[in-house]
Amino acid sequence: MxxxxxxxxxxxxxxxxxxxxxxxxxxxxxxxxxxxxxxxxxxxxxxxxxxxxxxxxxxxxxxxxxxxxxxxxxxxxxREALDLAKLEQNPVHELPGDTIKYLMPSRFCPSDEFQSFVAAEFGTVSGGKRIVAIRDWIAEHFSYVPGSSNAQTSASDSFIQRQGICRDYAHVMITLARAGAIPARFASVYAPDVDPPDFHAVAEIYLGGAWHLVDATLMAKADEMAMIGVGRDAADVAxxxxxxxxxxxxxxxxxxxxxxx
Structure with missing residues (x-):
């Protein structure tokens, strides 16, 4: 592409x-x-x-x-667009050292507050199937509303309001993945079909020994994104x-x- x-x-x-x-x-x-x-x-x-x-x-x-x-x-x-549902979750005790910080809560992603929710809502699936379930849950329950959030909005705020922009969708995706013991980080990308056109934010999830781009807004595909950078959350990659x-x-x-x- x-x-x-x-x-x-x-x-x-x-x-x-x-x-x-x-x-x-x-x-x-x-x-x-x-x-x-x-x-x-x-x-x-x-x-x-x-x-x-x-x-x-x-x-x-x-x-x-x-x-x-x-x-x-x-x-x-x-980059290939892989079937995320087929990817296995790495056992936490076998994760590489450089992925550990992406399991931890960060400024905009308080994942420790969502462990009970993830266990109750997504506890029957694991690995890539859990990531797909989380992505689809966010896409179904959230509304994309420009101007509904600001630079201080956290995943907790977005979860309550059930609306936001790509930054907020990414933060919620990252938070819920980390709460399920899957490393996740924030990725800034360029992608076509983003509406309105802008710098785009997605999650990058560690599954099967590699990082994979996941867009909870469903506007961008992994094989059509040009990555700019990554970080714990938006604060690292503005x-x-x-x-x-x-x-x-x-x-x-x-x-x-x-x-x-």
Whole structure:
């Protein structure tokens, strides 16, 4: 699958400010970047650093006044869309060390509060079948409502309200998977068919000795996502984190299948 990706950020910085960006698709064994480009308005500083799990880069920038950042790339995605229901759950005592932190509660994913619910609702199935059941339960019981949540909304809040955006769906998916002793982490991706078009958030679940992308909104398929980065939850992989005051001017994301372009 070939995807053409463009993204633009446009903000005003009222004073000299530091910004941590993560909006470039990551080079990975199952996705190849073709002519990636990023350019910004004039800056005082621009420096790349490795992102979480060495998946992709973050970029430190520092500037003042009008700040714009444009990114574009063609991405060849060779990832297979597997049947999740056929994947086995790894026994907790056999999990690799680098997956353990993704079993634990995090800022937006208080998984320890949902163990009883997961046992009662999904206790008859395990492994990939449990993940499919959780994904489908969220898709059935939640409403996708732009503007219904904010940067402080946790999975607990979304679970009560039964609505949110992709970030919230991902947080609930991650929380319930962890509550069922399955490692899960937050993944920022680009994908076609996301409505409204934007940076997209999904879960990545550890099953059968590997990580697998799962979208509880059902808008994106694993073999049509270009991954940007991963983390414990949204706090680890925001596309833009500002240390200073930034005023929104404009922002756009477009992802097209090359055959549709």
């Amino acid at each position: 070939l995807l053409d990706i463009t993204a633009r950020l446009d903000y005003t910085l009222n004073a000299p400010s530091d910004i941590l960006l993560q909006l470039e698709a990551a080079p990975l064994p199952d996705q190849r970047l073709i002519d990636p480009q990023i350019w910004t308005s004039p800056l005082d500083h621009f420096r790349r650093i490795p992102a979480e799990e060495n998946i992709g880069d973050r970029v430190w920038v520092r500037g003042e006044g009008r700040f714009t950042c444009d990114y574009k790339s063609r991405v060849e995605v060779t 596309f833009m984190t500002t240390f200073g005051m930034a005023n929104f001017q404009d922002q756009s994301v477009e992802v097209r299948r090359v055959d549709d372009a």
